[in-house]
Amino acid sequence: MNFLLPPDQWAMLFGGLRTTILLFAIAWIGAFALALILVIVRATDYRVCRWSVDAFVAYHRNVPLLVQVMFWYFAMPELLPEGIRFWLYDHNAEFCLAAIALALGSAAYQAEDIRSGLRAIPGTQFEAARALGCTYMETMRFIVVPQALRISLPPLVGRALLLFKNTSIAMAIGVAELTYRTREIENLTFNTFTIFGIATVLYLLGTFSLMAFGSWLERRATPGRKERHHA
Amino acid sequence: MTQSVIVRFDKVNKWYGQHQVLHDVSLEVKKGEVVVVCGPSGSGKSTLIRTINALEPIGNGSLTLDGIAVHAKGTDLNKLRQSVGFVFQQFNLFPHMSVLDNVTFAPIRIQKRSRAEAETLARDLLARVGLAEKAGSFPGFLSGGQQQRVAIARALALQPPVILFDEPTSALDPEMVGEVLQVMKALARDGMTMICVTHEMGFAREVGDRVIFMDQGRVVVDTTPDLFFDAPDHPRVKRFLSDVRGEH
Amino acid sequence: MLEIIQDYWLTFLIGQYPNGPLGGLAMTIIVAVLSILMSFPIAVAFAMARLSAFGWLRAASAGLVNLVRGIPLLMLIFWCYFVIPIMTGYAVSGFWTLVCALTIYEAAYLSEVIRAGMASVPKGQTEAARSLGGGYFLTMRGVILPQALFNVLPGITSQFISTIKETSLGYVIAVNELTFAANQVNNLLLTQPLQVFTILAAIYFILCFVLSRGLSRLETSIRRKRGLL
Numbered sequence: 205m206n207f208l209l210p211p212d213q214w215a216m217l218f219g220g221l222r223t224t225i226l227l228f229a230i231a232w233i234g235a236f237a238l239a240l241i242l243v244i245v246r247a248t249d250y251r252v253c254r255w256s257v258d259a260f261v262a263y264h265r266n267v268p269l270l271v272q273v274m275f276w277y278f279a280m281p282e283l284l285p286e287g288i289r290f291w292l293y294d295h296n297a298e299f300c301l302a303a304i305a306l307a308l309g310s311a312a313y314q315a316e317d318i319r320s321g322l323r324a325i326p327g328t329q330f331e332a333a334r335a336l337g338c339t340y341m342e343t344m345r346f347i348v349v350p351q352a353l354r355i356s357l358p359p360l361v362g363r364a365l366l367l368f369k370n371t372s373i374a375m376a377i378g379v380a381e382l383t384y385r386t387r388e389i390e391n392l393t394f395n396t397f398t399i400f401g402i403a404t405v406l407y408l409l410g411t412f413s414l415m416a417f418g419s420w421l422e423r424r425a426t427p428g429r430k431e432r433h434h435a
Numbered sequence: 436m437t438q439s440v441i442v443r444f445d446k447v448n449k450w451y452g453q454h455q456v457l458h459d460v461s462l463e464v465k466k467g468e469v470v471v472v473c474g475p476s477g478s479g480k481s482t483l484i485r486t487i488n489a490l491e492p493i494g495n496g497s498l499t500l501d502g503i504a505v506h507a508k509g510t511d512l513n514k515l516r517q518s519v520g521f522v523f524q525q526f527n528l529f530p531h532m533s534v535l536d537n538v539t540f541a542p543i544r545i546q547k548r549s550r551a552e553a554e555t556l557a558r559d560l561l562a563r564v565g566l567a568e569k570a571g572s573f574p575g576f577l578s579g580g581q582q583q584r585v586a587i588a589r590a591l592a593l594q595p596p597v598i599l600f601d602e603p604t605s606a607l608d609p610e611m612v613g614e615v616l617q618v619m620k621a622l623a624r625d626g627m628t629m630i631c632v633t634h635e636m637g638f639a640r641e642v643g644d645r646v647i648f649m650d651q652g653r654v655v656v657d658t659t660p661d662l663f664f665d666a667p668d669h670p671r672v673k674r675f676l677s678d679v680r681g682e683h
Numbered sequence: 684m685l686e687i688i689q690d691y692w693l694t695f696l697i698g699q700y701p702n703g704p705l706g707g708l709a710m711t712i713i714v715a716v717l718s719i720l721m722s723f724p725i726a727v728a729f730a731m732a733r734l735s736a737f738g739w740l741r742a743a744s745a746g747l748v749n750l751v752r753g754i755p756l757l758m759l760i761f762w763c764y765f766v767i768p769i770m771t772g773y774a775v776s777g778f779w780t781l782v783c784a785l786t787i788y789e790a791a792y793l794s795e796v797i798r799a800g801m802a803s804v805p806k807g808q809t810e811a812a813r814s815l816g817g818g819y820f821l822t823m824r825g826v827i828l829p830q831a832l833f834n835v836l837p838g839i840t841s842q843f844i845s846t847i848k849e850t851s852l853g854y855v856i857a858v859n860e861l862t863f864a865a866n867q868v869n870n871l872l873l874t875q876p877l878q879v880f881t882i883l884a885a886i887y888f889i890l891c892f893v894l895s896r897g898l899s900r901l902e903t904s905i906r907r908k909r910g911l912l
Contacts, residue, residue, distance in 0.1 A: 266891035267884045268848035271862060275884060278869065278876035372755035376855055383757055396765045404754055404762075411753040490810055517816035527811035530909060531829050541815040544825055575910025593815065 208398055213389050217399075220385030221406055227303055227371045227381060232364060234307035239314035246319065257315070264312030269305070270373050276305040277377040302374035310367045314360060321356030322348065354425045361418030365411055372407075382406060441466050441597050441628055442487060447496035449482065449652075456482045457493070458652040464630060466596070469623045471639040471660070472632045474649035475675055480632045483649065484599050487630070488519045501596065517545065520590030520598035524606050526582040528574040528589070534561065535570040538589045546593065553592075560588040564618050580611030584618050591622075598622070600631040634679055640664060648672050684878040691868045695886060698859050706859030708886060714778070714860060715847040718785035719793075725786070726793035731823065733798050744794075751791035756849055760784040764856050777858040785849060793842050800835035801827055833905070840898040844891045851887075861886065 209217070246257040264272065277298065281289050292300055325348050333343040375384035386403040390396055442464040449457035456479045464470050472480045485491040486498060489505050489512050498505045503515060529537050538557035542548045561567050564584040574582055583603055590598055600619065604612045616638050623629055623642035633639070639646050639660050646663040648656035650671050656663065667673050688695075698706020705713075732744035751759070763784040767775045775783075804827050812822040832839065851862040865883040869876055906912045 262892065263884075263888065266844070266848075266888045266895075268851035268862070268887055270851045270854065271880070271884050271887060274862070274866075275880045279880040280877075282877050369755040372757040373852070375757070383755065383761075387761070390765075396769075400758070400762060400765065404758055407755060407758060408750070408753045488814055490814065512813075513816045513818050515816075516814055521811075521814035523807055523811065525805075525807050527805070527807035529808065529811070529826055529830075530911065531833060540825065541817070544821060545816050573909040577910075589815070 208402065209389075209395070213393070213399075216385050216389060217382070217402065217406075220380060220382040223299070223379065224368075224371050224381040224383075225410075227299065227306065227374060227379065228368045230303045231306035231310060231371070232367055234303070235310035235314055235367065238307065238311035239318060242311060242315035243318050243322070246315070261312040261316060264309045265316075269309050269370055270376055272309050273302055273305040273373055273377055276301040298374070298377050298379045302371075302377060302379050306367060306370060306374070309370075310363055313363050313366075317356045317359040317363060318352070320359075321352035321354075324355050325351050357422050357425055358418075361414070361421070364418070365414050368410055368414060369407070439466050440464070441501055442630070443497075443499045444483075445497045445499075447486065447493050447498055449486065449491070449494040456652050457486070460496070460652075460654055462647065462654055462657060464597075464628065466628055467626050468644045469627075469629045469642050470631070470645045470647060471643040472630065472647045472649065473634055473636075473639070473675070473679075474655075475671075475678075477651075478649040479652040480649045481601055482652075484601050484630060484632050487599055488516050488521055490521075513545075517541070517593050518595050518597075520593065520595040522583070522586050522590050522598065522600045522603050524602040526574075526579070526586045526606070528582050528586055530574050532573075533570070534566065534572050534574065534577070534585050537574065537585060538592050541589070541593050557588070557592060560591050561585070563591075563621070564588045565614070578611060579607045580614045583607065583611075583615045587615075587618055587622075597628040597630070600629065600633065602632050602634075604633065604635060636664065636676075636679060648675070684882065687868070687872070687875065687878050688882060694864050694868055695861065695882065698864050704859050706861075707864040708861050708890070710778075710859055711847065711850045711861040712890075714781055714785065714850045714853065714858070715843070717782050718789055718850075719843050719846050721782070721786040722788075722790035722793055725790040726797055727828065729790065729794035730797035730801055733794065734801055748791045748794055751787060752795075756784065756788050757852055757855065759788055760852060760856060763787075777853065777856045780856060781850065781853040781858045785846060788849070789842060789846050792845070793839065796835050796838035796842060797831060799838070800831035803834055804830045833902075836902045837899065840895055840902075843898075844895055847891055847894075848887065 242257050242260065245253045248254070280301065281292065281297070284292070329347055329351065330343055333347040334340075338346065371381055372383040374381055375387070378384070380388075382403055386399055389399050393399070440463045444460045444462045447457055447460040448455065458479075460483065472483065474480050482491055486493050487500060487505065489510075493506050500515060500519060504510060505515060528534075529540065532540065535554065535557055538560060539550070539553040542553035542556060543550055558567060558570060561570055564587055566581060566584055566588070569577060569581065569585070574585065577585065587598075587603075603619070604615050607615065612635070616635060619629070619631070619638065620642050631638070643660045646656070646658060646660050647654055648663070648669070648671075656667075656669055656672055663672070664676070667676060694707060696707050697709045698704060700706065700709070729744050729748060732740050733748070735741055760781065763780045764777075767780060767783065808826050808830065809822055812826040817825065850858075850860055853860045854862040854866065857863065862883065865879055869879040872879060903912070
């Protein structure tokens, strides 16, 4: 394949794309899991728990992601036990630390999105379910959480989109993802427009498919939407 | 009678998709008249009044305001609308402006009159609707009745020859209906030309010159209040009147 | 850590100025304020276009906004970095490249915020203004926009905070802003990254946190004054 770029450059680019997708997938799964934990911890009665979650969220919302990434890359290894540090340096430390930083940053926002979804469910829904004889867990599982997820879905999709785009920040600490590879090839060939054009199209494909997936999910999660369209 | 016609509908039709909301409407309103438009919900009375200042387009037919074809292509709607006041069911005061600024908005920003002149006029109008002391308040602090009276003052600020009311008391709590009707009656007695979509039958009887009854987009009855209330001969009018009076 | 602050606080605040170029926090704030000010009118125009009566205008503006929102800011910065000099024929400083990219990027996001605000103003407000004889632009300027912008003040605030944070990406094209200054200090000290990056994070945190709190206070007080609470 010699279309637009020589094959070795295509290989570099797709290697970068693979890293971008991997980084996004790992960071997103970590972020979502952590967000759920944060929401549950925040909901407990202990002031220390609430306070620490709030502090965690405030830190990640008010400090630039690039600085968070740099913090993990330059500063955090100092705090880690020697064993873990050496293990990291043997196992693509840039990638691991970038994934951690991206996951933590996105988790803070996702936790807030889920929490506002939960708060949007009127207390009467909870009372109605309990009045029908549902247990606390049943009420949460069948009544509250499904409604809350539906409300949180659009902002969560938006967060996923941002996370996908923000993986490009990992290039600043040398993770060889798509933006990094793009710059590398540009430096090599000065074929600026072609290489940046291709990278841009690849990013657009990624974000647009995420958007499409998001709206498919939203359609599926909204029963009765079809009927309303006809009315 | 030498009174001049100010609003004239001539065979006006209007559709929403397949549904016809105005059906061959022809009627005239003369200067100084107070016309009450009533009818069951969905009868087209709100649509009718909203076509007069072109908030709603018409399908065909002709509609003139003071001799100007409202829905003709070249008509300067902004200029036309300055000569017809409109009072909404939901008041629609501008919540980000004080009461005084609501009333001076059109004179200052549309008619380009001086602030001093506009404020004198506005304070005068607010006094007429009994709200002189509220000039500096924001609409959010006023009751529904007070907001509607401000809305009337705002509509009067352009000194229009005719003023339209679209169910001005329907959104009000019952205890506030009286204060708004009082302002409207005072206006009527001063000789203002008014077209009011309303179910306030007391108002129609007391100051109305004519009552128009609409049903399914047609003008069914166009008569005097006395005949309308005391000798209704149309079955739909009878049913309507008994519904409004709460007789079942 | 206190020692670093004592020795380098001027670098963090204003870079090498007055002996060299202005940088540090001052530069960060200048870039953020300039970008948001420039993006604002563009965002308003795009929001109006997206709600316009003309289908082609709606489609064109939606396409452009989604295009910008679909690519990473870093990509946009590189585009500006490479394309502006080629298009204009002049070498453009990193400062203007960053301001340009941030303006475009923020205009796209801000236009969505403002569009939501305009859509949330009840239809009756437009009808009232039009009934008084107000034209499209007077209705927009006098009635719709003041309410729409006020309603989405929290969204505008958070967009502004985002912009402040995004200026840090200027580091990648060597714009002399706060993150860049911190990295310079880090390179001088070599052995104290934990302290340097803690200071860096703390400065951003204080700036953004105080700003968002302050602006939401301001909003509450205006709401109270207008009887909207």
